[in-house]
Amino acid sequence: MLKQYNYVGPSEIQAQLNSVPFSQPVDTAQSLLQQLHQLNNDLHESPFLTVTFVIDKEGNLRICDRHQEHVACARGRPVLSAGEMTFAYQNADYHLERITNQSTGYCPEPDSWQVVDSALKQLGIQYPDFFEPAYDFRRCPRCTQINLIKDNYYYCAVCETDLPAFWNCDQKG
Incomplete structure (x- = not known):
């Protein structure tokens, strides 16, 4: 059974769910292209477009503007991955250059890559072979702060408490 991730971020962010448009599932390469063009309706001032994504419980890819929270992209529901x-953007087309699991709202583990791979494979597009970078997250057992682990440094950035070796973001303290 695939691991589901519930929203573990701040309640203030979750309370804003109804103020953002609902993202539609991306189920074909054409629907991906349409949504990317819609998100980047500027004149492509930058050759890169970064979007927020989730893989919903049904295995569907959903994307939103990078400035939207993952919980809004998922409409508050559990996800199988996020980042x-x-x-x-090249020659009037988009090429997927990089994928990360960076989501402090859901804190998906790096092994959630398998569901991202499956969703992208269905689209028939080229994409990277793994999360780059891949992140680990831990909740501090002392102050409950969610920490993004960097360089295998398992200490809370707020209170410097040792962090557990295993994922615990769903625990509130």
Whole structure:
């Protein structure tokens, strides 16, 4: 059975759910292209477009503007993975350049890559072979702060408490 991630971020962010448009599932390469063009309706001042993504419980890819929270993209529901995707715009087309699991709202583990891989494979597009970078998250047992682990440094950034070796973000303290 695939692991589901519930929203573990601040309640103030979750309370803003109804103020953002609902993202539609991306089920074909054409629907991906349409949504990317819609998100980047500027004149492509930058050759890159980074979007927020989730893989919902049904295995569907959903994307939103990078400035939207993952919980809004998922409409508050549990997800199988979440993070960011960066696309390069070339010759009137987008190419998926980079995917991360960076989401402090859901804190998906790096092994959630398998569901991202499955969703992207269905689209028939080229994409990277793994999360780059891949992140680990831990909740501090002392102050309950969620920490993004960097360089295998398992200490809370707020109170410097040792962090557990295993994922615990769903625990509130």
